[in-house]
Amino acid sequence: MSVKHVLFIVTNASEIGPKHRHTGFFFPEIAHPFEALDKAGIAVEFATPLGGKPPEDGFDANDPVQAAFLASSAYRRLAHSRKLAEVDVLDYDAIFIPGGLGPMVDITGNPEVQAAVLRAWQGDKVVSAVCHGPAALLGVKLDDGTPLVRGRRLTAFSTREEDGYARGDVPFDLESALREEGALHESAEPWQPKLVVDGRLITGQNPASGGVVGEAIVEALTQQG
Numbered sequence: 001m002s003v004k005h006v007l008f009i010v011t012n013a014s015e016i017g018p019k020h021r022h023t024g025f026f027f028p029e030i031a032h033p034f035e036a037l038d039k040a041g042i043a044v045e046f047a048t049p050l051g052g053k054p055p056e057d058g059f060d061a062n063d064p065v066q067a068a069f070l071a072s073s074a075y076r077r078l079a080h081s082r083k084l085a086e087v088d089v090l091d092y093d094a095i096f097i098p099g100g101l102g103p104m105v106d107i108t109g110n111p112e113v114q115a116a117v118l119r120a121w122q123g124d125k126v127v128s129a130v131c132h133g134p135a136a137l138l139g140v141k142l143d144d145g146t147p148l149v150r151g152r153r154l155t156a157f158s159t160r161e162e163d164g165y166a167r168g169d170v171p172f173d174l175e176s177a178l179r180e181e182g183a184l185h186e187s188a189e190p191w192q193p194k195l196v197v198d199g200r201l202i203t204g205q206n207p208a209s210g211g212v213v214g215e216a217i218v219e220a221l222t223q224q225g
Contacts, residue, residue, distance in 0.1 A: 004042045004221045007092040008034075009084060009113065009136065011102030012048045014055035017169030024055030026100035029130050029210045030078070031069035033096060036214025042221060044074060045092070049106055049113065051083035057100050058207065065211075084112050089120040093221050098210070099131025099157065104170050108135035121148060121200070126220050130204035130213045131157045138177055150182030153198040155205040158187040 008030065016023045037044055048054050060066050069075055089095055095116065097107065107113050117140045121127050129136055134156035140148040157165075159175045178185050187205055188194035194205035195212040202220065204213035 004093045005091070006037055006042055006044050006094045006096055006217060006221075007087065007089060008044060008046045009095055009097045009107070009116065010046055010048045010054045010078070010081060011100060011105065011107055012050045012052070012054055013102035013105035016101045016105050017166075017171075019169065021101065021166070021169045022055075022057060023101035023105070024057045025098050025102055026131060026207055027056050027059040027066055027069075028063065028207050029098040029100065029133070031063070031066040032210035033098070033130070033214030033217070034069055034074060035065050036211055036218055038074070040218040040222070042218060046078045046081040047084040047087045048081040049084055049110060051081055051086075053079040054081060055102065057102075084116060087116075089116045089125065090123045092120075092125065093224070094126035094128060094217055095120045096213075096217065097129040097133035097136040099129070099133040099207070101132060101166055101169065103132045103135045104172075104174070107133070108138050114140045118142075118148070124200070126200045126202060126217060128202035128213060128217055129156070130210050131206050132174060134178065134203055135174055137183075138181060147181040149178055151184065152201055153184045153186060153196050154178065154201060154203040155186050155194050155196040155209075156203060157206055158190065160187070161190045161206060164190065
């Protein structure tokens, strides 16, 4: 079986909201999915809207998985991410959008990101995201004008979680926005792991869900053979 490849599409945004809250990608939401993919022998590459080193948030040195990722060659590659516009998602078997508050700034509503998500979906690739990462799905429309998420089961950072975390910083409520486009949003209790798999669409609710999302991507790609 040939090696599978997953493209992580990561935010470049370092601050958000009227109080200029520091943000970036949320560290465990790359570290934990990466661990699952790496253990399975799946190659990971990184792209961002602007290229270069994406800002980060939420690093926990007491988490051995995060510490291992920080020390890895993958983390060094992340610091030299490619520009998304220079990448063809059809060269990969799956795309994955990690969260953090950053995606609410430069991933959501980004025409290049929307085009990449649509191209991956129409190319029969796995499309996956966690926490605020599913903001990348907003505004993505199929050829007939139907929102990609309409009628599809998924999860993302919940309204209840946002109310206790960054309500004053985010430009909109992610769960509500996904529902408005017709998504069948599911959620667990705040900060508890939640995975939803709807065909090739794989989503996780929050930072605790990163590992199970990674494992689900592995399972999906393994089934493809």
